[in-house]
Amino acid sequence: MEAEYNKTTDAHESTQKKRSSRKHICKPFLFKVPSEIHGTGIFTQRDINKGEVFYDIPLKVLFHELRPRCAFIGNNSWVSDEEVLNYINHSCDPNTKLDLTIEPRLVAVRTIRMGEEITVDYNLTERGGNRVSCNCQSSNCGGYFLRKE
Numbered sequence: 001m002e003a004e005y006n007k008t009t010d011a012h013e014s015t016q017k018k019r020s021s022r023k024h025i026c027k028p029f030l031f032k033v034p035s036e037i038h039g040t041g042i043f044t045q046r047d048i049n050k051g052e053v054f055y056d057i058p059l060k061v062l063f064h065e066l067r068p069r070c071a072f073i074g075n076n077s078w079v080s081d082e083e084v085l086n087y088i089n090h091s092c093d094p095n096t097k098l099d100l101t102i103e104p105r106l107v108a109v110r111t112i113r114m115g116e117e118i119t120v121d122y123n124l125t126e127r128g129g130n131r132v133s134c135n136c137q138s139s140n141c142g143g144y145f146l147r148k149e
């Protein structure tokens, strides 16, 4: 683990490095607390740059069928990640996407400020689940999203 990774400043300076290597385990700056959107959410303790890959989904707990609380990661597979992914709330105006192009990982779709909740659009990646009413409070809220209870 490079020491630079724990810095909360100079984020722009190290962007190139982060893009060229995806070996960083970024959990130290992600934390769980109660969310205004729903239940418990994942928040960041530092700014995250637009385009930054900030979390690699651990693939230790995989299923090949629809399971509650698991995220669809393509190739008929669902992953359960109690550390981070299972707690990320849906937003119709998300700041993060689940990128499946190389390996499952989280990428910031805009600059995320220290203290913000990490959100993704479940409707983009989920397969199956029930429509539940959305409480994301964004101006373009679609009113519902898909979730497996």
Ligand SMILES: [Zn+2]
Pocket (backbone or CB within 6 Å): 091, 092, 093, 134, 135, 136, 137, 138, 140, 141, 142, 143, 144
């Ligand atoms: Zn919404």
